[in-house]
Amino acid sequence: MPDWTRRLAVALCLMFAASSVGWAQNGDAPLRKNIDDLTAAELAAYEHAVQILKDRNQADPYDEEGYLWQAWIHNCMKIFVPKDPSTVTEPTPLFCDRGEPPPDRILANPGMCEHGKDIFLLWHRAQFYYFEQLLRATDPEGLTGPSTADVAVPFWNWTRPPSGARYPKAFEDPTSPLYHENRLHHALLPEERERLEGATSARLTAALIYGGDWPRFGGYPQAHPTGGKGEFESAQHDLMHAFYFGGDMANPTTAALDPGFWSFHAYIDLILEFWLRENGAGTMTSLDQFLRGTQPTSITPAPGHENAGAVPSMGRARIYLDTTQLGFGFEVKPQDRLPPRDLIADLTTGAVRFGASAQSPFARLAGDGFNNPDLGQPTQIAQLPVALNADTRNASVQFARPNGAADVSFAVDFYFHPPNVTPDMADRAFRERFIVASRGYWGSGQSDAGAHAPAKPLFLDLSEPMQSLLPALEGQVWVLTAVVSGPDVNLSFGRLSLLAGR
Secondary structure, eight states, rough: HHHHHHHHHHHHHHHHHHHOOOBBBBTTTTHHHHHHHHHHHHHHHHHHHHHHHHHHHHHHHTTSSSHHHHHHTTTOEEEEEEGGGGGGOOOEEEESOOOOTTEEEEEEOOOOOTTTTTHHHHHHHHHHOOOOOOOOSSSSSSSSSSOOOTTTBBBTTTSSOOSSSSSGGGGGGSSTTTTOOOOSSOOOHHHHHHHHTTTOOOOHHHHHHHTTHHHHOOOOOOOOSSSSOOOIIIIIIHIIIIIOOGGGGGGGTTTGTTTHHHHHHHHHHHHHHHHHHHOOOTTOOOOOEEEBBBOOTSOOOTOOOOTTSOEEEEEEGGGSSSSHHTTOOOOOOOSOOOOOOHHHHHHHSSSSTTTTTOOOOOHHHHSSSOOOHHHHHEEEEEEEEOOSSSSGTTTEEEEEEOOOOBBBOOEEEEEEEOOTTTOTTTOHHHHHHHHEEEEEEEOOOOOOOSSOOOOOOOEEEEEEHHHTTTTTTOOOEEEHHHHHHHHTOTTTOEEEEEOOOO
């Protein structure tokens, strides 16, 4: 075991043993707890509420207070609602509608998840505000089962080993409304654990939060010349959807059909709360942006809500910053906290030098790359020579798909190495020394963007490895190699280009 991994294990053990007291807030407000820490009664109340929402769709698939509508809000801008539901004989669509509604239908706009931009995290918090209000209103008096008055969506801490074979045990009970047939069900294999190390790395999440760089962590505004995903969304969220869950969760349009979506994203909302507690909201952008979504009129909007005009909206992003105002809190036990700041610094700074140390800073945080052999042999699809000099000290790199490319999910690992070193994906020593990042893209699988936002390029900030290499190696030319895992990968899958900086 390398010395740094031994120190990591000791530090984490001390952190978890330091206190048995959880982190809670908001007094008597409903608390989101780790799903594995729920009592039998708490789990039964949550399951009861979810089942009621599902049952409503048996009577009316288009009920805005039913489960299906809440799933559509995540990524369906068009649903054709029957003018007379009693005349409907065909099955309810699970995917979005397109084009224009037929004469017997009315166009409705459930919503659009704001992926690939800086309101990604707050949009999902807004969706949760309404979803939890619906859950609590299903049976607050406990007339048909456990009272739902204090239900909150439990989070699944997917940075830790699952309590079940692949997911929390509660997800794997076929009699539970949290079970979903269309997801991967096999036990998490050792090779999957290794491949998904970056996607499930609490160390990587902590490094992004402690770094305090909001665009890098949370995403860039639409008006930014490059725009695009933050590193948390791309390197962790997207890969979990596409390659850990699979099934309906692998497609943005159908993701929320899987009840696991809610607990998965409840933990992501806790990660947003970690950011806010660590850094505040001062550097967050696009807070006046309206968050698209058509929610039931029976639910009282969040405090500070205002209408967006003709576009259905859950209000501006800024009204979702304060969980006290939103009426919920978290119970966070030591094992669900971020790794401590000094541990992350020990892994990535000081004697750790990119290109010289056996493991790069990224490898110490998140492993040596995705490299998914189940998707076909990872393919080296692009290389880019980069001169080491003052002009490139703060450079970034763009990885772009061709115009009109199919909207597929993929992972790309970036390795930065001397020109006399031949990339060898079978060589762990190469991967660990020269990896600078892994990124993911979560696509719809369709031949065009369709209901999903058009694909934006992925970006890689090279400033950290460049500053390790300069000035000692100034004048040399190193090579950035992009290695892609995904369906139908070929040499024209994407291209690399150097930017002056973001």
